[in-house]
Amino acid sequence: MTWNRTGELTMKAWSMTSPNKLLSFFFTLKEKQGVHGIPVYSVTYKNRPLLLDSRLGLQLDGDPSLLDGFTVTDVHRDSYAEEWRPLYGERDVIPDRYSRLAIHLQEKDGNRRQLRLEFRLYDEGLAFRYHVPEQETLSRFTISGEHSQFHVPEGSWAYEEHGAEGEYAKVSVRDLKPNCERPLTVVYPDGTYIAITEAALDNYSRTLFSVHPASPWIIESTLSGLLTGFEGYGLMSENLPEEKNQASVIAQAPFSSPWRVVLVGDRPGDLLEHNYLVLNLNEPCALEDTSWIVPGKLIREMTLSQEGGRACVDFAAERGLQYVMLDWGWYGDPFDDRSDCTRPVNEVWFYNKKEGERTHTLDVQELVQYGAAKGIAILLYLDRRAVEHQIDRFLPVFKEWGIKGLKFGFVNTGPQYWTQWLHECIRKCAEYQLLVNVHDAYRTTGFTRTYPNMLTVEGIRGNEHMPTARHNATLPFTRFLAGCGDYTICYYSDRIQTTHAHQLAMSVIAYSPLHSIYWYDQPADAQGEPETEFFDRLPTVWDETRVLTGQIGEYAAIARRKGEEWFIGTITNELARDLDLPLDFLKQGKAYLATTYNDDLLNKASRTGVSMRITEVNASSRLQAYMAPSGGQAIWIRPKARDLA
Template sequence: NNDIVLNLNPACKLADTSWIKPGKVFRSGDLKQDRVKAAIDFAAERGIRYVHMDAGWYGPEMKVSSDATTVSPDKDLDIPALCQYAESKGIGLMVYVNQRALVQQLDTLLPLYKKWGLKGIKFGFVQIGNQRWSTWLHDAVRKCGEYGLMVDIHDEYRPTGFSRTYPNLMTQEGIRGNEEMPDATHNTVLPYTRFLAGAADYTLCYFNGRVKNTKAHQLAMAAVYYSPLQFMFWYDRPEFYKGEEELEFWKAIPSVWDDSRALDGEIGEYIVQARRSGNDWFVGAMTNTEARTVTLTTDFLEPGKKYMLHLYEDDDKLNTRTKVRSTHKKIKAGDKLTLKLKASGGAALHFIPLK
C-alpha cells in the first residue's frame, strides 16, 4: 500500500515484462555440480522458484583478477547444464557476482549469462551514495533488463523506487537481516521503518543454530517481510529438512500479494500482518523479546465465508526439534483468535476458503 516513493520515479521503460517472475529462492552455498542439483530438487519439492549459486563460483570474489565469465578451476560446475536441469524441474538459476567483476565485465557478462540460461544476478558489495556509483548501479540494472535478467542488489543499497522504472530490480538488502542474526526487538522495528522504503532481502533462516528467535517467529517472517525474491532457508542445506509439518506454510506462501493489511502492532514490540494471494490469506505475528497475548479478529476475511485455518505456534512442550505445534480447524470470517506468543516468538496462519 506504500507507492509514494515508487510514484516519484518514471513509469516502466521495459516494453516486455512477462519474463519478470517473482518467487522464493534457495541459496546453494555448496558449489559442486551434484550439490547444486540437490538444491534444485529441494526447491522443486518445496515450492521454491529459484536456486541461487552464491559467492565463490568464479573464484575469490574480492579479487579484481577473478573472472566472472568462467567457473573457478577448483569447481566442477557446468552452468549451462545446470540451467537446463533446473528448467526441466521448473526452477530458474541465479548467480552472485561481486561489484569488482561487474564493473570490469558487465557488458561481457550479460549476453553470456543470457546464453547460459540464467534468470538473474545478485550484485554483491556495491558502492552507494554518491552520484557516480548511483548512476553506475542504475545503468547496470537497466542493462540487465535489456538482457532479461532480474537483479537483487546486496549490501547497503536502499530502495528509491527505481524498480517502478525497471521492475527487473526485484529486491535489495539494505537491511540488518539474518546474516547478522538480530534479535526479535530489531525484527519488530523493521516493518515500521525499513520496509516503508520498499522490498528488503532479509535472507530468512530456519534451521541455523545462531538464530536468536523461535521457529514460529522465523516462519511468520515470510508473511510479515516483503520481498518479491524471498530468500528462504538461508545457510541451510536440503538434508536439514526432515519433513517438519510447519514448513508447509513456507511451501504454500507466495512472495507477492493482491492485498496487504497491517492488523495490529507497536513499533519495536509486535506486528501482526495479513496478506492475500487469490482467495487465500496468510498472517504473520511476531513479538519482541517479551511474551504477549494477541487477540486477532478475522474481519479481513470475506464475510459469510468459512475457512480452514492452518495455525503454527511455538510449543516448548513438544518433543520435536523445532517445537512448533500445527493446528488445523474450521473457522468463519469474523471469528476471534487468541495467539499466545512466547518471548522472541511468533505465529503463522494460513486461511484457505472452504467450498
C-alpha cells in the first residue's frame, strides 16, 4: 500500500477474512457509466459468492449526496476477540469476535467532504455502518435516503412481511414489494441462508427493505417514515408535522448510522443461534444497578375490576407467574388525551354506560398492596397518548404506588423523532426503576443490551391475531432473529388455530423475558389441566439456546437450557409430522427425567387433547415428537437424583 502526492492510497482493493476464515470481504471504488469513485463491497462464503458487488452511500437533501467521487485516504485494520455476559438473554455467554476494516473516504473534487465506512466481519456474518466525521464543509445535514445494497444471487427467495404484525410469504427476491420489514430472511439457490437486519437503531429512522428498481436481485435499504397502511402499524398518530412524520434523518457531524447486519448460515437454525450479533453491535448496559430488573411471566387482567385483579394475583401466585398486568382502559378512555393515569381510583372506560356517570371503578393502589403480600407485582398498560403527554408526571406517582412496570401501546414508530422519543422514555423509566414492554409496531434492534429494563417488545404477529401454525413455524427463522417478541401465548381460548400442545411448545420457541401467558384466558378458565405445569416451571431467560432442527414455515424444534434443566418446544405447520430428537446436548454420564407433553386429540380424559409421559433419558437417548396437524410437543428435562456410573 503506497501514497501519492495528493494523499490518496494507490491500492485499488482491500479485503479481510472472518476469524474462522469462512467469510471473505472485499471493498473497492469502482467506475460505472462514467461515474468514478463509487464505494462497492462484496462478500464470499466458503469461496462462493454471498453478496455480489453492492453499492454504498448516503443521499442528502440540500447538499450534494455522498454516493461517488471518492478517493481512499486512509485504512485502519484490527481485530477483536472477547466474550461478555448479558444481564439476561437467550444465552449466558456471548462471543464477540471479528475482523475490522475502516475505510476513510474523501471527495476528490468540490468541498472534499469526508465519509468513513466501518466494516466488521464475524464468523456469524457482516456488519457495517456510516460515519460522517466532524468537518468544516459538512456540519448539519439531512439524510433523505440511504443506498446500502445487498446484491444476492439470481434465483434467491425471501420471506416477505409487511407491517410489524403481518403474515409471511415466500417470494422470489425480484418480486419483493417495497418496504419489507426486518429481519428479511433470504434463501439462496445453493441452500445458504442469510438474514438482513439492522442493529443499534437510536438517533435514526427505521430501515426497511425494497428491491432496486433497475436491478431485481439487489435489495436496498429504505428509510421509513410513519407508515400506517400495514398490519401492526395502526392506531399511530396521523396529521403530524413533517419533523415527526418524515423518513429523513437530521444529523450533526460527527454522526454515525445504525449498523446494517447480514447473518449467515448453512441452515435456518444457524441464523437464530447467531442472532446475538445484533446485541454485540449495541452499547453495553448503561445502568449501574440492575437488581430491580426481574424477568418473568404475566397474566393479563381484562375485567379491570377489584375482584378480577385479586383473582389474577391469586392465580399468578399459585401458578408460578410473577406479574399481573392491568389492560387498557383502567384510567379512562385511552384514546382521549384528557384521560388522567395518575388517579389511584379510576372510572374504567368500557364500563361507562352514561357519560359522566361512574359505574365501575378500580383501586390500583389497593391491588398493588394485595399483590405485594403474595409476591406478585403489578404492571400497567398505557396508550401512547398518556405516555406522550404525562410521562414526567406519572413516573414519580407510579414509583410511589409500587408499580413495577409499564406497557406502552400503539407507539409511533419509524421516523427518527419517534425512535429518539421512545428510547428517551425507556431511559426515564429506568430512573424510576420501571420495566417496559413496548407493544405494536416497534421492534428491538438490540437496545435491550443498553437499557435492559425494556424487557420485551411486540412487533410480531402473535396470538392477538391467532396466527396459523405455518406462521408460527416461520417466526423462529425470521422475526425472532431480531430478539425478544411478546407473542402472547394463549391456552384456553377457542380461537387458537393450533393444538394446545402447540401452544405449550410456543412458550419455548418464543423468546420474551417478560412472557405473556394465558393472554385471552382468565383464572376461571383453568380446570386443573395437569400439563399446564409446563407453564408453571418455564423460565423466560436462558443460559443456552439450540435449534435442533427446522425448516422455515414447516417445523421447528428449539431446546433452551436454564441451569441444569432443558425445555424443548417442537411445532409443525398444518401437516402432521413425526420428528426424531436426539438428546446429545445433555451432559454425558448423567441421568435425566423427561416429561413430554404430547398431542393426544383422541384422549377423552383431556379436554385439551394433551397427554403426558415421564421417561428416563441420557445423552444417548432419542425422543419422538408425534404431532397432529398444527400440533406440537413440549418437553421438560431435569437431572435425576443420581449420576450414571
